[in-house]
Amino acid sequence: MPTATASRCIATTARSCCIPSVAWFGWKRRSGSGWCRRGAASGYRTLFIDPLARADLPSSCQIVQISPLLRELIVASLALTERYYPGTRDERIYELILDEIRGMTVLPFGLPEPHAEGLRRLCQRVREAPGEPWASHQAAQASGMSERTLNRHFQQQTSLTWSEWVRRAKLMEALVRLAQGQSVLRVALDLGYGSHSAFSAMFRRVMGTAPSDYFRQSD
Numbered sequence: 001m002p003t004a005t006a007s008r009c010i011a012t013t014a015r016s017c018c019i020p021s022v023a024w025f026g027w028k029r030r031s032g033s034g035w036c037r038r039g040a041a042s043g044y045r046t047l048f049i050d051p052l053a054r055a056d057l058p059s060s061c062q063i064v065q066i067s068p069l070l071r072e073l074i075v076a077s078l079a080l081t082e083r084y085y086p087g088t089r090d091e092r093i094y095e096l097i098l099d100e101i102r103g104m105t106v107l108p109f110g111l112p113e114p115h116a117e118g119l120r121r122l123c124q125r126v127r128e129a130p131g132e133p134w135a136s137h138q139a140a141q142a143s144g145m146s147e148r149t150l151n152r153h154f155q156q157q158t159s160l161t162w163s164e165w166v167r168r169a170k171l172m173e174a175l176v177r178l179a180q181g182q183s184v185l186r187v188a189l190d191l192g193y194g195s196h197s198a199f200s201a202m203f204r205r206v207m208g209t210a211p212s213d214y215f216r217q218s219d
Contacts, residue, residue, distance in 0.1 A: 016066050018058040045074060054098055063109035070100040108168055108206060114157035118143055126166060130173045131192040134166045184211045
């Protein structure tokens with residue numbers, strides 16, 4: 001069973017972060033950063049959902065795709081009162097929001113953190129130098145363990161293989177840089193891809209669209 005106790009997530013336009021009611025989280029924006037507890041003002045629309053409202057609500061932090069229907073339901077709910085009567089329009093809107101949340105598509109924008117200190121330091125090195133290849137044999141040498149041991153412990157603690165974790169870390173860094181207006185070619189080269197086409201192929205395979213179109217479609 002994976003035993004990761006923390007994760008890093010990135011939410012871009014038209015996406016949302018689902019956070020369990022007991023979770024503490026850090027947030028960072030281009031204009032600043034800080035630490036806050038769930039519910040602190042952050043400039044985003046926030047839904048507070050009773051964890052007992054549905055048995056199958058997300059139990060871990062996830063980045064999800066917000067459908068046009070759910071977006072409009074959330075906007076409509078802002079004008080509703082907290083208390084409502086059974087069988088009313090207000091109840092139907094709240095119930096439909098819960099139904100839509102259960103069907104949201106989970107996106108690969110979450111990066112689970114291993115709990116072992118040595119592996120956490122290794123992950124930090126990847127974030128500090130995302131342009132390095134970070135092949136498993138290179139990571140194993142840097143962490144002082146065999147490649148097989150590294151892969152086994154890493155997958156046990158994060159549910160991802162080392163190569164999957166590195167690829168996701170690079171993707172999340174790419175999203176940040178693309179959102180800041182950097183060119184696709186610059187992002188590709190800075191993150192260690194040999195060409196624009198190699199990076200674009202990876203991005204399209206995971207995200208379903210070209211990097212040059214991603215934020216345009218999110219507008």
